[in-house]
Structures are given as C-alpha cells and as structure tokens.
Amino acid sequence: EAGVAQSPRYKIIEKRQSVAFWCNPISGHATLYWYQQILGQGPKLLIQFQNNGVVDDSQLPKDRFSAERLKGVDSTLKIQPAKLEDSAVYLCASSLGPEPGGELFFGEGSRLTVL
C-alpha cells in the first residue's frame, strides 16, 4: 500500500516569495491534515480536512497561508508571501476518518527554508 506522498521534499525561497506544497494521502483516507514543524518543536496543526471540507483551520495564518482539497483527495498548501519564520518542515498526514483514536499516517515532509 502506498504511503502519503509529498512534494517537493526541499524548497529554498527568499522572503516575500510564494511556495506551494502538494500532498497525496493514502487511498481511501477521508481525513487529511497539514502540520508545521519548526526546528526543535513538535508538529503544530495548521488545517484539517474531512473529504473536501475544512474541519479545523483555527491555527492557520490566513493572511498568508491557504490550503485546498478540491476533489477530496490530494491537497495543496500555499504560502504567499513567505516570511523568515515560515522556515519549517510541512507535514501532511491522513487517516481513515476523523474519529478520535485513529492512526495518522504521515508523509516524509517538505522542508522549507526562507532566506
């Protein structure tokens, strides 16, 4: 069974530029999450989708971050314009459903460096 796929693995940009990350979850997984992991910290949830609807985006900086999951499968996370403090690893995860206690399956992450 294929795991969660993310791309690109690495991205270096200058501040004020834009960047987009792509995630393809495990087939059949209805719930998709984007987490931000800053160096030395644990992952922080940015947004949770259930199919193509947003369940939780309370910690997404909506002035610069956006995410979509138009067909309820793959998802894109965009940052525009990027700031230095956005340097982090962006993790995508998926699960069968939103029920508490279910296992989240993570991709390898997309590492962003903002110069």
Added chain:
Amino acid sequence: AQSVTQLDSQVPVFEEAPVELRCNYSSSVSVYLFWYVQYPNQGLQLLLKYLSGSTLVESINGFEAEFNKSQTSFHLRKPSVHISDTAEYFCAVSDLGKGGKLIFGQGTELSVKP
C-alpha cells in the same frame, strides 16, 4: 486547552541500558494518548497508543507506556535499548470530542550509543 510537555529534549543512553522518556499532558477532558517515532529521514510513525482499558500498552518492538491519570502522565519505557532505537519520539494527545487531530509535545531525541 490541551497541551503536552516532554520533559527531556535529549536522552543519550548506552546500548542495552534501560530508558524512560517522560510525557505529561494537560487537559480538562478525557483524552487518548499516543507515542509517535521519527527515524532519521523518515516520516512520523505510530509507536503505541492508549485509548481505554489496561493502562499499560506495548509496542511490537519492546517499548511500553503506562497511562497514569492521577499524574496526567504517559511515560515511555524500554528495558534494553538497541542502536536502531535512535530516533525522535513524540508524545501526543487527542481530545475525545474534537475529531482525530493530535496535539504534540516538543519531542525527545533518543541517542543510543554503542
């Protein structure tokens, strides 16, 4: 609001020694508890979880964790570590009533030396 505190950022140990990685959580409601592991250059993987029932849960590779409600702790232990256990370990909680999202601790880097 929920929070998770991992009390040690780095734990160096020698091979075959016992290890304990400490995790405390704060929540006003009942929670599920998890340990995830991240090996170098890999994604996070579920190690073990506590949902209900026996407060002692085990993984397939010899780790165990005990849920202690009175101390709000979920410490991870292994009686004898191997070089291959070198990784970053994350404790996480999930609110029973708020979907499947996880709140993670800061992580503990376990370094096993020969």
